Amino acid sequence: xxxxxxxxxxxxxxxxxxxxxxxxxxxxxxxxxxxxxxxxxxxxxxxxxxxxxxxxxxxxxxxxxxxxxxxxxxxxxxxxxxxxxxxxxxxxxxxxxxxxxxxxxxxxxxxxx
Amino acid sequence: xxxxxxxxxxxxxxxxxxxxxxxxxxxxxxxxxxxxxxxxxxxxxxxxxxxxxxxxxxxxxxxxxxxxxxxxxxxxxxxxxxxxxxxxxxxxxxxxxxxxxxxxxxxxxxxxx
Numbered sequence: 524x525x526x527x528x529x530x531x532x533x534x535x536x537x538x539x540x541x542x543x544x545x546x547x548x549x550x551x552x553x554x555x556x557x558x559x560x561x562x563x564x565x566x567x568x569x570x571x572x573x574x575x576x577x578x579x580x581x582x583x584x585x586x587x588x589x590x591x592x593x594x595x596x597x598x599x600x601x602x603x604x605x606x607x608x609x610x611x612x613x614x615x616x617x618x619x620x621x622x623x624x625x626x627x628x629x630x631x632x633x634x635x636x
Numbered sequence: 637x638x639x640x641x642x643x644x645x646x647x648x649x650x651x652x653x654x655x656x657x658x659x660x661x662x663x664x665x666x667x668x669x670x671x672x673x674x675x676x677x678x679x680x681x682x683x684x685x686x687x688x689x690x691x692x693x694x695x696x697x698x699x700x701x702x703x704x705x706x707x708x709x710x711x712x713x714x715x716x717x718x719x720x721x722x723x724x725x726x727x728x729x730x731x732x733x734x735x736x737x738x739x740x741x742x743x744x745x746x747x748x749x
Contacts, residue, residue: 565741566726
């Protein structure tokens with residue numbers, strides 16, 4: 524099956540803890556993204572990578588750090604979570620080029636207590 | 637920077653009535669790429685349709701939209717709403733510089749019997 528796979532599906536943690544989310548795509552794409560979908564369903568770009576190179580780095584707190592080992596994998600680490608980090612983190616992939624379709628994973632829902 | 641403005645909040649329709657969800661955008665680029673993504677409950681966003689050509693109608697799954705660069709608009713329409721159309725609809729904007737697509741705030745469509 525070709526798709527975008529995210530782990531974990533859910534994560535509950537406490538303020539100040541570190542969390543990591545993983546994303547893998549088997550679509551053969553060369554560009555991957557992290558989007559944050561908040562409780563109001565606003566969908567905002569955080570980072571994008573093309574062939575392991577960081578392309579887009581929006582204004583996000585420094586406690587967020589993406590990592591890409593190869594073009595099929597993109598991870599996200601949050602060093603010390605805050606309550607406002609509670610959201611669904613959506614990983615997506617596409618072929619390089621603004622005209623190309625994004626394919627989203629199922630998302631990781633983070634709850635910070 | 638780029639921005640997308642959509643019909644705000646919730647649109648409630650009776651089954652069989654026409655659907656129109658508004659989308660306007662702002663960009664410095666002369667060749668924008670416009671997309672509509674749909675997110676059903678407990679699912680991830682997926683592409684509904686996209687367009688890059690001025691004044692050309694694009695259709696998919698009964699929905700259609702036309703990119704009008706003169707008015708910076710890309711409204712989504714359907715002639716007859718179905719119950720299964722109930723979902724969250726996002727308009728998104730990209731460009732040839734491979735910036736990550738920017739999403740509007742989303743419009744929730746609720747179709748009632």
